[in-house]
Amino acid sequence: MEPSYRIVPPSQIKTASISDTAGSLGLHDTLRYGIRSIATQTRGGEFENRITKWEETQDNARLNMLANLYGPSAPMRLLMERQIVSTSPHMPGMPQSNIHLDILMGRDETLDPTDFFLGMESGPPLSVHNEMEKKLRL
Amino acid sequence: MSQQSAFSSPGFDFSNSVRNNFLQEKGMPLPKATSTGTTIVGCLFKDGIILGADTRATEGEIIADKNCEKIHYITESIRCCGAGTAADTEFTTATISSNMELHSLSTGRKPRVVTVMTMLKQYLFQYQGHIGAALVLGGVDSTGPHLFTIHPHGSTDKLPYVTMGSGSLAAMAVFESSWKPNMERSDALALVSAAVSAGIFNDLGSGSNVDACIITATQTEMLRNFVKPNERVEKERHYTFRRGTTAWKSENIRDLIVNEDITLVGATGDAMDTS
Numbered sequence: 297m298e299p300s301y302r303i304v305p306p307s308q309i310k311t312a313s314i315s316d317t318a319g320s321l322g323l324h325d326t327l328r329y330g331i332r333s334i335a336t337q338t339r340g341g342e343f344e345n346r347i348t349k350w351e352e353t354q355d356n357a358r359l360n361m362l363a364n365l366y367g368p369s370a371p372m373r374l375l376m377e378r379q380i381v382s383t384s385p386h387m388p389g390m391p392q393s394n395i396h397l398d399i400l401m402g403r404d405e406t407l408d409p410t411d412f413f414l415g416m417e418s419g420p421p422l423s424v425h426n427e428m429e430k431k432l433r434l
Numbered sequence: 435m436s437q438q439s440a441f442s443s444p445g446f447d448f449s450n451s452v453r454n455n456f457l458q459e460k461g462m463p464l465p466k467a468t469s470t471g472t473t474i475v476g477c478l479f480k481d482g483i484i485l486g487a488d489t490r491a492t493e494g495e496i497i498a499d500k501n502c503e504k505i506h507y508i509t510e511s512i513r514c515c516g517a518g519t520a521a522d523t524e525f526t527t528a529t530i531s532s533n534m535e536l537h538s539l540s541t542g543r544k545p546r547v548v549t550v551m552t553m554l555k556q557y558l559f560q561y562q563g564h565i566g567a568a569l570v571l572g573g574v575d576s577t578g579p580h581l582f583t584i585h586p587h588g589s590t591d592k593l594p595y596v597t598m599g600s601g602s603l604a605a606m607a608v609f610e611s612s613w614k615p616n617m618e619r620s621d622a623l624a625l626v627s628a629a630v631s632a633g634i635f636n637d638l639g640s641g642s643n644v645d646a647c648i649i650t651a652t653q654t655e656m657l658r659n660f661v662k663p664n665e666r667v668e669k670e671r672h673y674t675f676r677r678g679t680t681a682w683k684s685e686n687i688r689d690l691i692v693n694e695d696i697t698l699v700g701a702t703g704d705a706m707d708t709s
Binding site: 316317328329330331333336337339340341343344346347348350351352355378382397400401403405406407408409410411413 | 440441442443444445446448451452453455456457459460525529532533536537540560561562564
């Protein structure tokens with residue numbers, strides 16, 4: 297939880313790394329991304345950053361205000377509850393839904409495009425081993 | 435035990451953005467979205483709100499839909515006209531309509547127009563104008579009739595008469611000359627038709643018919659294709675050829691069934707067992 301009251305995510309410092317566009321050989325994958333150009337890679341990340349970090353930034357501002365009103369224990373309790381509820385015993389490859397987390401985050405009575413659009417493009421996981429490795433952090 | 439992020443993901447996949455940037459720099463044009471062009475209007479009258487819209491959807495220079503519906507349902511007594519990218523207006527209004535239904539079930543009260551306006555403006559502000567939806571929102575709730583405009587970047591205005599879209603200037607000219615407070619229903623409906631017709635006849639992006647929606651405290655009346663100033667006339671001449679125009683020399687009829695043997699199955703005559 298950062299000590300910030302921003303409601304809109306700040307613009308990030310632009311970086312371009314080979315890992316963004318690396319193919320299976322570890323080099324820039326020209327077939328998928330075009331001829332390598334640092335200018336092209338650094339362009340256009342502001343909008344993506346804005347909508348990816350939107351909820352997090354607003355939530356952070358709310359938690360900071362709670363801390364000012366009620367003391368640091370108030371946001372600490374909320375974060376602890378979220379963490380307890382987020383641990384999932386299920387296989388990571390399968391589609392998961394966490395209604396307890398939705399209720400705590402206040403989105404149990406709203407519909408987002410995410411709720412019905414995501415998951416259409418990916419089918420069953422390509423490699424169960426990779427998913428399990430990521431989950432158990434081996 | 436694995437940890438999920440507590441926040442929902444934005445629902446967009448940005449993995450193609452580097453490739454798209456590269457293609458755009460090399461001069462490949464982005465695909466064109468269907469736009470509504472449009473004239474949408476709303477005005478306050480004695481008993482409530484009247485919303486009006488034209489019915490043409492364009493895709494560049496081509497008309498994609500000659501009779502599309504631009505007045506979208508939000509709740510029973512709240513409607514929203516949409517200008518801009520057709521998919522954006524339809525999807526945004528449908529999402530907000532669902533959320534409003536859930537919200538009114540949760541609060542147990544009739545939905546309010548300001549709630550819809552707030553949901554729309556927060557959603558559009560988050561997407562920084564990339565969602566091309568310019569909306570005219572109007573409805574009657576427990577606090578009275580309200581009329582708002584919402585621009586694609588998230589700014590809103592509350593006014594007694596509003597117009598949006600490419601034909602907004604033509605329609606606003608009509609409103610500015612004739613709108614009065616506390617008009618009767620028939621006068622207000624005539625004014626709205628005149629405003630949308632001004633957009634239809636003076637703007638290339640608007641055309642076809644006029645839709646209207648009258649919202650009062652007791653009922654909502656949707657007048658689809660209320661005025662049809664652009665009906666296609668019947669052609670003056672007939673271009674069909676009379677039978678016998680072309681001479682023919684010989685006729686050969688071949689039956690596709692060469693030989694047919696019919697065998698009855700279940701020939702004992704049992705009827706279907708429907709017990």
